[in-house]
Amino acid sequence: TWDTVPLAPPDSIFQLTAAYKADPFPQKVNLGVGAYRDDDNKPWVLPVVKKANEFLLQDPNVDHEYLPILGLPEYTTAAAKLILGPESPALRETRAVSVQTISGTGANHLGALFLSRFYTWDGPKQVYLSNPTWINHFQIFRNVGIEPLTYPYYDPKTIGLDYEGFLDSLRTASPRSVFLLHACAHNPTGVDPTKEQWEKIADIVLERKHYVFFDCAYQGFASGDLDNDAWAVRYFVERGISLLVCQSFAKNAGLYGERVGALHVVAPTKQAADRVRSQLAVLQRSEISNPPAYGARVIALILNDASLFEQWKEDIKTMSGRIIAMRKELHRLLSEELKTPGNWDHIINQIGMFSFTGVNATQSKALTEKAHIYLTTNGRISMAGLNTKNIRYFAENLDKVVRG
Numbered sequence: 001t002w003d004t005v006p007l008a009p010p011d012s013i014f015q016l017t018a019a020y021k022a023d024p025f026p027q028k029v030n031l032g033v034g035a036y037r038d039d040d041n042k043p044w045v046l047p048v049v050k051k052a053n054e055f056l057l058q059d060p061n062v063d064h065e066y067l068p069i070l071g072l073p074e075y076t077t078a079a080a081k082l083i084l085g086p087e088s089p090a091l092r093e094t095r096a097v098s099v100q101t102i103s104g105t106g107a108n109h110l111g112a113l114f115l116s117r118f119y120t121w122d123g124p125k126q127v128y129l130s131n132p133t134w135i136n137h138f139q140i141f142r143n144v145g146i147e148p149l150t151y152p153y154y155d156p157k158t159i160g161l162d163y164e165g166f167l168d169s170l171r172t173a174s175p176r177s178v179f180l181l182h183a184c185a186h187n188p189t190g191v192d193p194t195k196e197q198w199e200k201i202a203d204i205v206l207e208r209k210h211y212v213f214f215d216c217a218y219q220g221f222a223s224g225d226l227d228n229d230a231w232a233v234r235y236f237v238e239r240g241i242s243l244l245v246c247q248s249f250a251k252n253a254g255l256y257g258e259r260v261g262a263l264h265v266v267a268p269t270k271q272a273a274d275r276v277r278s279q280l281a282v283l284q285r286s287e288i289s290n291p292p293a294y295g296a297r298v299i300a301l302i303l304n305d306a307s308l309f310e311q312w313k314e315d316i317k318t319m320s321g322r323i324i325a326m327r328k329e330l331h332r333l334l335s336e337e338l339k340t341p342g343n344w345d346h347i348i349n350q351i352g353m354f355s356f357t358g359v360n361a362t363q364s365k366a367l368t369e370k371a372h373i374y375l376t377t378n379g380r381i382s383m384a385g386l387n388t389k390n391i392r393y394f395a396e397n398l399d400k401v402v403r404g
């Protein structure tokens, strides 16, 4: 048995973390995994989450019963409002379906599975992913029989958006194609379209009747403002574009391990929404039966209590503010102090947790081998891995590998 099972390679990001952990070098730096760290390089339990934890500990009504199949209603309702906006036409017209999922990954999976089963495909089942994208998107779609294709997104020459290439593939893809779009803080590039660019993207999506699969794993991390980071999603809903949204509270609430997320399908009518909901319940039942309760309770408390919600917004500002400060400092060190060859403006123009530095695979390997700085070979760094104590060490070593 199992002689024919091919050996799969380990996950590259988690392998990087393992190598970092095993490295005894005192100045080692981990810029691989996308998890927030404070200025002491420690995981950060948000103060608002601590408060919610205390509250839940004392609540005599908290038990360990099953949640409903579609999740904790006070969580899914509030989560929908957070991403779609309290004034969303989709919510007013009760045509949004919200399902609690196993974090953003589970939302992506359930959304992909639902499309695979129920989207009226004109040709082969295919999804357009940005080039590059979160690497897991490929296996998530393949797992449910949808073939991933890519559309141009990142232009290495400008270290920015390949806007024309992106628009071109929207125009040339057959009508009613499925496009996965990162709602904000694009992973891995940190490059987002501007509002004007989103407007044009929406025009073509409407013209070509494409279906939009929004992945929103970083609401609040891009700009520090929850509403601002939901702008593209809300704008697309207002324009009447058919879409779904995958939502995660892993990053913006620091609840990585609690696996709290949601899938929101915006349907054209309440009747369509009811049909979609009924089928999502069947899929959910066969996959996980009922979602986990704890993280959803924490988020429900935070979203439904005005003072906790205010505190959460402060906590998000603390995280995004520290990341933005690190961007500014890295930019200053490279372009002003060390005068590292090249233009480093992309470090401050890119958005969210990640930055595509522009360093190539050889330089990235050299950083790891010579300086014990761990990053993916595509040159992506997690800004959250930098802090006031290690940023100079990183900048100096980056300077060295760039100079060759």
Ligand code: PMP
Pocket (backbone or CB within 6 Å): 034, 102, 103, 104, 105, 106, 108, 134, 182, 187, 215, 216, 217, 248, 249, 250, 256, 261
């Ligand atoms: N989508 C994107 C683009 C991501 O970067 C991530 C996290 N790396 C996710 C989805 C899902 O993360 P999680 O399952 O932890 O919510």
